[in-house]
Amino acid sequence: MRVRSPALLMLVVGLSMAGCAKNVDTRVAGDDDAAIDGAAARLEELRARAARDTATCEDRCDVATRTCDVAEQLCTLVDRHPDRDDLPPRCARGREQCSDARSGCSSCQNG
Structure with a gap:
C-alpha cells in the first residue's frame, strides 16, 4: 500500500517515534560524588582549623563537634x-578525624 500524503507519512513517523521508550538514567551517583567531595573538603578545612596553635579550648571542641557531624554526613x-x-576508606578517615578532634577537645578540657 502506498502512502498518498506526506502529512500522513509525517503523522505515522511522529507517532512511532513518540511511542519509543526512553532510557533515562535515574542514578544520583554524580550528586552523591559531589556531596562526598564537599564533605571531604570541609573535613580538610576543619583539620587545618584544629591544627592552629592559637585555637582555644572552645575552638577545639567546636571543631570536634563539626568534624564529627561532617564525618557522619560523609559516611x-x-x-x-x-x-x-x-x-x-573516606568514611573511615572521617571517623578517625572525628576521634582525633574529640581527643583534642578532651585533652584541652582536662588540662
Missing part, C-alpha cells in the same frame, strides 16, 4: 554506594 553518603570500594 551516610558512602553507605548509599555499597558497591564502590573507593568510598569506605
Whole structure:
C-alpha cells in the first residue's frame, strides 16, 4: 500500500517515534560524588582549623563537634554506594578525624 500524503507519512513517523521508550538514567551517583567531595573538603578545612596553635579550648571542641557531624554526613553518603570500594576508606578517615578532634577537645578540657 502506498502512502498518498506526506502529512500522513509525517503523522505515522511522529507517532512511532513518540511511542519509543526512553532510557533515562535515574542514578544520583554524580550528586552523591559531589556531596562526598564537599564533605571531604570541609573535613580538610576543619583539620587545618584544629591544627592552629592559637585555637582555644572552645575552638577545639567546636571543631570536634563539626568534624564529627561532617564525618557522619560523609559516611551516610558512602553507605548509599555499597558497591564502590573507593568510598569506605573516606568514611573511615572521617571517623578517625572525628576521634582525633574529640581527643583534642578532651585533652584541652582536662588540662
